[in-house]
Amino acid sequence: MDWEREWERLNPYQREAVTDENKACLVSANVGSGKTTVLTAKILYLHEVKAVSYRDMVVLTFTNKAASEIRERLVRADPSVTPEETENFGTFHGVALGLLKKRLPVETLGYTKDFMVMEPEEELELAHALIAEKKLKIKYKNRLRKRLAEAERVSAAGDTGVAGGQDDLEILAVLLTEEKLRRNKMTFSDLMKNACLLMAKEEGEKERSANIQWVIVDEVQDCDGKQLEFIDCFMAEGAKLFAVGDPNQVIYSWRGSAFNLFYTLKTRYQAAELSLPVNYRSCNEILEAARCFQQNGGALEGIRGGGEKIVVKNHYDSFQEACYLTDRIRELQKQGIPFDDIAIFYRLQSQSKVLEDVFSKNGIPYEVAVKTGIHEIPVLEWLLRLLRFLADPADRAAAVFVLSSREYGVGISAKKAEKLAEEGCAGLGGRKEASESGSEKAAVPGLFEKMVSFARNGAEIKDTNTFYEYFDLDCSLKPNAASYRDDKANVRHFLDRMFAFMNAKDLKLPEGLREFLNSAALYGTSRELLPEADGAEEARVKMMTLHASKGLEFSHVFIIGVNYGLIPLRTKGIDGEDEERRLFFVGITRARNYLELSWYTNPDIFGVMAGESRYIRMIPSELVQGQEPERRTGTASLQELRRQVQMAKENGEKMAETEEVEEADGMKEMEEKTPNIESASAEIRVRHETYGCGKVVEEDDTMITVEFEGYGRKEFIKAFSCLEILDGQ
Known part of the structure; x- marks a missing residue:
């Protein structure tokens, strides 16, 4: 070297x-x-x-x-x-x-070297099973995971009285620890x-x-x-x-x-x-803006020199913004900026929905950075339980899940599956000794027979095809089901990854299976184990939350929804506010060459205030383009304009006759562009550049309401409605 x-x-x-x-x-x-x-x-x-x-x-x-x-x-x-x-x-x-x-x-702790990692979902299932079996009194079951974590912290500190004696949480924590040890499993926390x-x-x-x-x-x-x-x-x-x-x-x-x-x-x-x-990474303008949100006071020196100013955009709502971003991304792509060097950041994951809809309809390739786990894919969750049982035949809960699944199991009740699992698992590490007779054993379905046979005798399985055929997975996936093709692709891809992992380490079943499941528990519960993560993909615009952007960088970054209530979120104290600033700092500094911030006049998320966030006003005006400083600090929100209109009505303010005459000529052009529902007896249809065609359903001196197909009713201020009357009405 x-x-x-x-x-x-x-x-x-x-x-x-x-x-x-x-x-x-x-x-x-x-x-x-x-x-x-x-x-x-x-x-x-x-x-x-x-x-x-x-x-x-x-x-x-x-x-x-x-x-x-x-x-x-x-x-x-x-x-x-x-x-x-x-x-x-x-x-x-x-x-x-x-x-x-x-x-x-x-x-020395009572484990063996072939212990397995227990995922959080599995630990929670075990806790609920113990509650039912031992008839424990547990409050706030919907918060059980957090309460158990707190109980562990308190116990580690040497304190007692985890739940103040109000329920059996301490007993449950002890039973859970004992059961995990008995099953030879450790949670992430246990590791x-x-x-x-x-x-x-x-x-x-x-x-x-x-x-x-x-x-x-x-x-x-x-x-x-x-x-x-x-x-x-x-x-x-x-x-x-x-x-x-x-x-x-x-x-x-x-x-x-x-x-x-x-x-x-x-x-x-x-x-x-x-x-x-x-x-x-970043040009000077982006670094200058980032310094406004830097909290530790350390130097932030750039070596790239000047670049483009930060762009600030105002959009009526998220749909209008998505349409604008569609056109803007196409422009960038024509300029030679690849799709995968463009990123859109937002505060809440739910904000991606409108972007996904509009981008899909307009052919913009995109990728949403969301941690979709294999547990969220039903067929892979079922396959994981099958693999868990093969790795640990004492795991009766996994066997019950495999058998009782309506989509992929054998269609029996959980109670019957429990009896079959108890009988079939006898002698494989379960609680009961083997029994050579009994009608239940004779009735064990074919899939479970294969599972038990594999656990008892093993099998020479080295690749996906052999595994697939040995357990007759086509039968479980049901070829007539609507999801069959996707399920099969997911299963085969997952198995391909599993055998590639084992072959690379020169491991065989079941040892290799245990190591693979441990690795999957720690690292592979995301898209890595799904087909779309395999092989070369076309370049896609990246969409993600500000949290998910940490550690990444892109040529062009768009941060949307910079309204108070989103960026920053409402917080209870100064610590929360400081963290929101640091989060915005992280988002800004992902950009190398171009940064655009946008806010909504009419936000469509509950609790979000109209108008730009103070974070935008914290950026020096000489670093910003797209909005003049006076507009950036004095923009009236839609709600404020409507409030003023309502007050004018309540106070009985009317335009003087002379003013009407003087302004008639100036209003004529606006009236030609803005429909008046009182001037026509027939239905008035209009077109909007974003929402398409619709009909006027309500109107007053200042506001107009239009119902659009697929988008419902939208309200506009007449002077800024941009509505076009359709001919032939």
């Missing part, structure tokens, strides 16, 4: 961070400052210059994508590195899982908790964490209490810490991250603090 070449690519700030060897070093990395470049260079520096083995480093990220990018860059710089050497590079939960599987003595527990050395014990020398953390500002505890465990054994993050991008306080985390870490470890102030 040519380390000299890698070194030459770094600027002075980056070099200082890479070569720092303090016990702990915190790097405040501004947006677009080459954070991943520094992380990769640090790993290479430690390995090449300081002779630290990759195996003796732990690299912690918050997404599998971030971990994969670091590994890919590392391999490009050092082709000799192997996957085994970087097995401790991953998400916090992924690294904890690897340590528990390969390095830490989970047997972190048990890894920390096992890494904590007792006096006289040898080190349990395989002598990790360096802990390298990406996006450290997003750490919560459990993740900090995980870092503490390595630090307690003598490891050094190198952490990179940006306090201005703390946007997950609801997950436990805190704006003052840098201060906490600095004081806890007496850490050196460095910065990466140079932004390589």
